[in-house]
Amino acid sequence: MSKSARHWYFNQRPKGDIDDQTLVLREEPVPELKDGEFLVRSVYMSLDATNRVWLSDWDIYMDPVRIGDRMRGFVIGEIVQSRHPDFREGDLAAGLSSWSDYIVDNGTAFQKMPPIPGLKLADAFGILTVAGPTALVGLMDVGQAKAGDTVVVTAAAGAVGMLVGQIAKIHGCRTIGIAGGAEKCGWLKSDLGYDEVVDYKNENVVERLRQLAPDGVDVHFENVGGEVLDAGLTVMKDFGRVVICGLISTYNASGPVPGPYMFRNVIMRRLTIQGFVILDYMERYPELQLKLAGWMQEGRLKYRLHVVDGLENAVGALKLLYSGGNQGKLMVKIGAEPG
Secondary structure (H helix, E strand, O other): OOOEEEEEEEOOOOOOOOOOOOEEEEEEEOOOOOOOOEEEEEEEEEOOOHHHHHOOOOOOOOOOOOOOOEOEEEEEEEEEEEOEOOEOOOOEEEEEEEOEOEEEEOOOOEEEOOOOOOOOHHHHHHHHHHHHHHHHHHHHHHOOOOOOOEEEEEOOOOOOHHHHHHHHHHOOOEEEEEEOOHHHHHHHHHOOOOOEEEEOOOOOHHHHHHHHOOOOEEEEEEOOOHHHHHHHHHOEEEEEEEEEOOOHHHOOOOOOOOOOOOOOHHHHOOOEEEEOOHHHHHHHHHHHHHHHHHHHHOOOOOOOEEEEEOHHHHHHHHHHHHHOOOOOEEEEEOOOOOO
């Protein structure tokens, strides 16, 4: 068992993009466990767009990561030592903790995660921890999608977007995905079953959406913000629903972000716009994960995992989210899967 652990610490607030001074990797001794504590050996860590928000000085939905603190992230790992009666050596545990290869906890941050028959550990963690519940709650609870609706999804090839379109299809909706580049757009249509796609890098988004949805859009699921959000607001139906899940195009901005310029359509189209954070729905996780796991086991949810090896490569991997360089759900593999 390792006597030391590596941890990423928040070192310097970025003015725009995350750089080499934002986070620093340090090695420290693993402390002796006290009664009621256990040691987790990290296996996978989720990288999510909100990681950049946690490093900001904004007034956000939870306490930000403060300079000098360990960087925060969703982690799954194996308990390798325990002095806690409810957590045994060999158990899997997942939770919102730190960017570390070994973590001491007392059950505050981690919960046990039983293996799910028929699902690989990486798939179960990658889809069921953040991306899947976010897609399901955002579309069905916030967006109130129903059979026959036209649903537009931005960043449709990303971790959440790739699932939203498929869940919409399961519920009888017509889907239009917005993504950047021919490869991503082709994957959305051929593999994920999106009815139509828009390549924002090579097409006029408003014109294309008007062609594909001449009667307007019922549900717009937003992950990007900026010009793409404006395009969505432009083509909404009367009484349409706009789900604000993420605004990733704005997270690295160094100054005030303008817009949306088509905000008048909130009145003209009598729109409902609602933002949400999946952490507000944690009590529903067993129900959400059961439903999602069932679809995965049935082959009704397809997905791609983009796994980067090595805790030391976590910062470089995170940058892929903001450049669009990731291919599906982005994760870091920190250690070997349990035997």
